[in-house]
Amino acid sequence: MVKNETIVQLLTVFRRYGYEGATLTRLSEATGLGKASLYHHFPKGKEEIAAVVLNYTNDWMAANIIAPLGDKERQGLSKIKEMTKKVNELYSCGQKSCILAVLVLGESNDIFHNQIQQALKLWIDTLAKVLIEAGLDEKTALYRAEDAILQIQGSLILARGLNDTKPFERVLNHLPETLLKV
Amino acid sequence: MVKNETIVQLLTVFRRYGYEGATLTRLSEATGLGKASLYHHFPKGKEEIAAVVLNYTNDWMAANIIAPLGDKERQGLSKIKEMTKKVNELYSCGQKSCILAVLVLGESNDIFHNQIQQALKLWIDTLAKVLIEAGLDEKTALYRAEDAILQIQGSLILARGLNDTKPFERVLNHLPETLLKV
DNA sequence: GTCTATACACCGATAGAC
DNA sequence: GTCTATCGGTGTATAGAC
Numbered sequence A, B: 001m002v003k004n005e006t007i008v009q010l011l012t013v014f015r016r017y018g019y020e021g022a023t024l025t026r027l028s029e030a031t032g033l034g035k036a037s038l039y040h041h042f043p044k045g046k047e048e049i050a051a052v053v054l055n056y057t058n059d060w061m062a063a064n065i066i067a068p069l070g071d072k073e074r075q076g077l078s079k080i081k082e083m084t085k086k087v088n089e090l091y092s093c094g095q096k097s098c099i100l101a102v103l104v105l106g107e108s109n110d111i112f113h114n115q116i117q118q119a120l121k122l123w124i125d126t127l128a129k130v131l132i133e134a135g136l137d138e139k140t141a142l143y144r145a146e147d148a149i150l151q152i153q154g155s156l157i158l159a160r161g162l163n164d165t166k167p168f169e170r171v172l173n174h175l176p177e178t179l180l181k182v
Numbered sequence C: 001g002t003c004t005a006t007a008c009a010c011c012g013a014t015a016g017a018c
Numbered sequence D: 001g002t003c004t005a006t007c008g009g010t011g012t013a014t015a016g017a018c
Helices: A004-021 A024-031 A035-041 A046-070 A076-090 A099-104 A109-133 A138-162 A166-180 B004-021 B024-031 B035-041 B046-070 B076-090 B099-104 B109-133 B138-162 B166-180
Strands: none
Touching: A004 A024, A004 A046, A004 A099, A004 B004, A024 A035, A024 A046, A046 A076, A046 A099, A046 A109, A076 A109, A076 A166, A099 A109, A099 A138, A099 B138, A109 A138, A109 A166, A109 B138, A138 A166, A138 B099, A138 B109, A138 B138, A138 B166, A166 B138, B004 B024, B004 B046, B004 B099, B024 B035, B024 B046, B046 B076, B046 B099, B046 B109, B076 B109, B076 B166, B099 B109, B099 B138, B109 B138, B109 B166, B138 B166
């Protein structure tokens, strides 16, 4: 059975080099497994590796971001603060790219578009529901939820482009307030 | 001499497929030139093609976005509205990706990082100066300028991921107001 | 389940005719 | 300045021993 650690190592390569740049040689080096061993675990090859890595990320987000947002017992502010904390963890304080953004730019989008679209929609819709519960009207809630995801994605681009994670940190720090302000 | 139209065709391929996905076969098909003809115009090959395409974009932005923002005769609001208009044109109403974002994700970042960083910094700093002229303090101006670029980049990711350009349009429409509000 | 060795396609790049 | 033909290298993927 393939270890969780291995999947994380594979994920790291895709986030760093993109789908096309994540060659089997690099995936092999990162995991310490030979190419043939990778094919033993992922018989359909590189595309399957990327699919597994994408599903792993989606599962992590479902458990750590989506599920907490859906908790009916907690206050909106508390849940959003929890989300920013987990987002900070997911992207290593802005130092690592989003696998969704990496795969959506580049030709890998042709293969993974549906999964990526679903993941983004789920995140946005779940967050919008929290804002509706908090008293915002539907339209405002949806706009602000989209803005939140969009700002996270944009700040990750800037973090990589400017070698500066401060915009990412600022976005995360301001999110709870700006999402809920009347 | 290589035509401007050719450079635009090459640029389109990089924005659609990324650096690694922009194969010489695709670049050849998009331009109608054989591979050997591409090497006649760009002796150092694919890396030079990408560099030329990146410089072309930087020149276009300098003329159409940076220069108007630096115009001392115009009001801040007017210049920012002009910027959003040109940004809308640059990204075809949100339908085309940003070449800076495409190259910064993926391993092409190793080659083009300095140019990309400079281009982003120039855009942010020029916009920040407009906001300072308009009466904002330095720190607020810089933060808002970073926010603007970050929102544009994020909305382009969302546009591609969701097959929906509305977040991009909304960001552009709201920018003049949100940048200048007191 | 891991390895070495290798097949085969495609990539970037070049030679040389026109 | 464009083409056809082709090279060497690398990418994905497989065969088969251990």
